[in-house]
Amino acid sequence: xxxxxxxxxxxxxxxxxxxxxxxxxxxxxxxxxxxxxxxxxxxxxxxxxxxxxxxxxxxxxxxxxxxxxxxxxxxxxxxxxxxxxxxxxxxxxxxxxxxxxxxxxxxxxxxxxxxxxxxxxxxxxxxxxxxxxxxxxxxxxxxxxxxxxxxxxxxxxxxxxxxxxxxxxxxxxxxxxxxxxxxxxxxxxxxxxxxxxxxxxxxxxxxxxxxxxxxxxxxxxxx
Numbered sequence: 001x002x003x004x005x006x007x008x009x010x011x012x013x014x015x016x017x018x019x020x021x022x023x024x025x026x027x028x029x030x031x032x033x034x035x036x037x038x039x040x041x042x043x044x045x046x047x048x049x050x051x052x053x054x055x056x057x058x059x060x061x062x063x064x065x066x067x068x069x070x071x072x073x074x075x076x077x078x079x080x081x082x083x084x085x086x087x088x089x090x091x092x093x094x095x096x097x098x099x100x101x102x103x104x105x106x107x108x109x110x111x112x113x114x115x116x117x118x119x120x121x122x123x124x125x126x127x128x129x130x131x132x133x134x135x136x137x138x139x140x141x142x143x144x145x146x147x148x149x150x151x152x153x154x155x156x157x158x159x160x161x162x163x164x165x166x167x168x169x170x171x172x173x174x175x176x177x178x179x180x181x182x183x184x185x186x187x188x189x190x191x192x193x194x195x196x197x198x199x200x201x202x203x204x205x206x207x208x209x210x211x212x213x214x215x216x217x218x219x220x221x222x223x
Contacts, residue, residue: 009113037065056152083122094221114154
């Protein structure tokens, strides 16, 4: 029976974050949007840090000025191009080796990311990964709406989404199936603890500090 390997996306599989760079691509040739986008995102980020709004509001503020109202077809084309470049040039070398090693063992591969499904889906497809959970965008009459269709797939919500996915696919996890979780961020502490093996990849300071006490392996996958 195959085991399960779950990978965070940003800064774990990839060298850099995906969401902010994808937002920038959408306004690259629209300089009149740069200032309102920066002000809106900056103010919402400050409010989030102060505990006044949930984290997903930051994504919504960035999306509002860069993507809302655009057609699904146009955004999917842009996301597909972004994903192709990310898979070609943006992966950590160690991530490629880890994916190959799990695939050679016949393990089930899953991406669990707070990034949006618009980005995660084509990256997963190009990496030949069949399963993923992400923050889901919402569409109406073929255009993007200002709010998301799901909660932000971050922190405890990421674990909840993975559990929901596994419950909906009972054939993937048997009693002897081992789950390995790879992440760079302490925000994934819940899902790292849930897994049979937690691996900190190029860990942030807080996660690196937690590794010894939690029994997580700490690895460097390169930049």
